Amino acid sequence: MFKNYLLVAYRNLVRHKSFSLINISGLALGITACLLIGLFVHDELQFDKNVPDGERIYRVYTQQTKTDAPETFAPVAPMFATTLKQEFPEVEQTMRILMQNSVNLLEVGDKKIYVGDDLMVDSTFFDVFQLPFKYGSAAKALNAPTSIVLTEEVARNFFGDENPIGKEIKVDKSTFNVTGVLENSLDKFHLKVNFIVPLAAAELPAERMKKWGWQQFFTYVKLRPGADAKQTQAKLRAYLNDKVQPTLPPDEKLTSVPVLQPLHQIHLYSSNFKYDSSVKGNITYVKALSLIAVFILLIAGFNFVNLATAKSMQRAKEVGVRKTIGASQQQLMLQFLSETVLLTLASVVLAAVFTSLLLPALNAFTGKTMEFDLLANPALLGVLVLLTVVVGLVAGFYPALVLSSFKPVKVLKSAVVTDGIFGRVQWLRHGLIVVQFALSVFLIICALVVFGQVSYLHNKELGFNREQIMFFPMRGQNMNQQHEAFKNELKQVPGVVSASIGYGFPGDQVAGDGIIVPANGERKDHPVTQLMVDYDYIKTLGLQLVAGRDFSKELTTDKDHAFIINETAVKELGFGTPQQALGKTVEWEVWNDRNPDSLKVGKVIGVVKDFHYKSLYDKLEPAVLQIFPDAYWKVAVKMRADNLGSSVDGVKQVWAKFSPESPIEYKFLDDNFEEMYRAEDKLNTLLWVFTGIAIFVGCLGLFGLATYAAERRKKEIGIRKVLGADVSTIVGLLSKEFLKLVLVAAIIAFPVAWYVMHEWLQDFAYRIDMPLWAFVVAAVAAGTVAFLTVSYQAVRAATANPIKNLRAE
């Protein structure tokens, strides 16, 4: 009997090829999207799950309490770890990682490679994170200040497959000894690691390590088994209030509270953390994607049901015959259920193929290394089997019920089934179409708005000239000591317009620090961005002065007693107008370990027009420019557009002269800005993909419904044609109904899309206005696609021979 079912199912599939193809591929597409999203979500949820004792490990971060919108900072002051270890018996171990963002030159013999993502850590690192070692052991790996632990990949780059324990490797010219090699299993670890060196190597002054205000360390605690993190957190807060706060001078009081964040939440629940260098996911995206996956599967399933039911009317006769011959309703249910399970199986197999084909693209897109290997992963195979059975049964149940309940007396007499259960669930069918098209319209609007904002981000006037600026960090003592000579030679290179050395170039890191404004006997400390510049900074970046003058080499006081501020700083520091700001006195506590108390006192000599040195996510902050050669770490070289290549070569030659031992590592300044918006670029791409899927899936649903409607109204159409209706009238008749649904969908989608996109745009300090045309375009696009889909069936129905349909009655 089962064989007979399969035979009929197979022949039905083959006979209605295009229909089968649409139905199978529609479901396959839905399942593919689900599988890909599922893989991504699963991967995101796996972060840090392999760390032993992970449930006892917490990261300490702080939440700003003073400001209206509380800000969260990932790094904390060094004293947190010290205090937790000393004063809290439930703490088994603490560990700090120095916040830095450096790229280091690693050397073994002649081999020189720049490697980023190094961790400078307390020697307790491997007590907290018991990562697996390939060579060496955790116990002594970080004991000496010259110890270095490499990842397998870095080790292979320098030492091939041999065991490098005990070998020397130079990091920025300092020699370290390899004490361990980690196994290559860190792809789902929240820290990016290429190599690990002890904090001792940084030789931080002991005095600084006793600070409560120097937020520079990612700090982890491992609690003893059974300890309650909530209690520890409460105790820590109380301790800070009672024991620490009273000992701090007024301007160093703590303005934030510490929070213990479980290790397993770091990856997904830190998206809004500031200064966080961990590999970050976003739980909102994970949740949204999961929801979308379920939604896609539901919609694909509903469409499957829709199409199958519509098609089932053509099999009414078969049902009648089978029933007449003696088939019971249960037998027929079983037959049609096995058919849908078979169809689903075909879809799942197809989806598995699609998934395998698309996964490399997804991996490239997400930077992950996900695998879809059914043989190696029986659980995945289980999921697919389960998916087949569940989707097959659920999607097949309704058509099977409808079909098997046909009365043979009725269906055998007439070729057209007109009444019964179909009519009664019309609202459900229409509801589904509305939902699908609402989703399509919503996504089209989102895609257009995001596209608009992304274009804006990439093209907005930033207040400086970011084109053709070559940008690189300085390397080596020689270059640092002779920076003036180096810069002069750079300027001699043909095609170079100007060159600037400093710290705080747009798109790169900038330093935040306080600036003191003395007024009325008080000294008020304002948080500002400090741009450490030279005499060519303003010229190189093409900044505009709105008042006063640029720094000048001729005026010797400019080096130690002059500041230039931006327009925002004029307002924030309370100077009134740019003109009024000129000549005002400001003070700065110099970054100087040799003489911690030195104060730089100077006057405002100029005001520059505001320019965006950070991404457009961030509101413009008050910025202070000053000449500060101690921070001459980065170089920006402005070039002419023509012959860029030879100018770059010229710069390289100058570099080689000053720092022959280190290769140059450069970018162009506008690349920095492109990188800032990579997430938005990805969102943009992702939205277009989803929009495409949504439209396709929506059309499938509509197609099914149109097929059904055309089938149902065969007789009506026949009569109308006999009475003289032409094709266009009938196409209009059939299409109108569906266009109404799209209209309803648009009306539902508009406010939702407006709200969601409005919220999204709020994240950007600088953003486009909500583009109203996007709403019009979305509605028109959805309507057009819907019309084309429906009109295919409508034209078919309208051009059919009316006599045939009437005689069938």
Added chain:
Amino acid sequence: MIKIENLEKIYRTDEVQTKALNNVSLAVNEGEFVAIMGPSGCGKSTLLNIIGLLDEPDGGSFRFGSTEVAHVSERQRSKLRKEHIGFVFQSFNLIDELTVAENVELPLIYLGMGAAERKQRVEQVLEKMKIMHRRNHFPQQLSGGQQQRVAVARAVVNSPKLILADEPTGNLDSRNGNEVMELLTELNEAGTTIVMVTHSEHDARYAHRVIRLLDGEVVLENVQQPFTV
């Protein structure tokens, strides 16, 4: 074999009640060949459907053999149908996705017969109906006469006691129509009871007896030919 007394069937729409069958009483004996005639809408197909257990009467009694079946469950009716009744329709009603042999085999599958026996039975009946050579064809590849022969083959493959034919020649030309009528006559002569609805006086002449219906009532029962059980 069939005893019907005071049978009623009423079709209701929102506002109108139509009596399709009114107080119909009749009996069909085993081995009889009965034709039911009457103008369109007189209720003959309704009667046939009730006899075939495809439809339920609204009143009266219907005994199939010794069993009262007027209001038995769908499961019971389905069982009786597949064991005792074969159907032949005007529009053949073959399943397009199945071959000739598979169409004929279908009733046997629902009876739960083993594959080997099914094969044998199907071949026997196809031989008998002279369409063995087309056993692997699909219905659309056959002429109308051939399709109806397949339908007859399907109706008799499980050796039912009763064959119900609803205008079996209605879609056929006269030559093919005659062939089908000859087939039914042969089956009847071999012992199968046949009840046939027809418009055709010519076809009705093959029957032993004609029951005429008008407006849902039996107006005339005449025995055309004597027959013996």
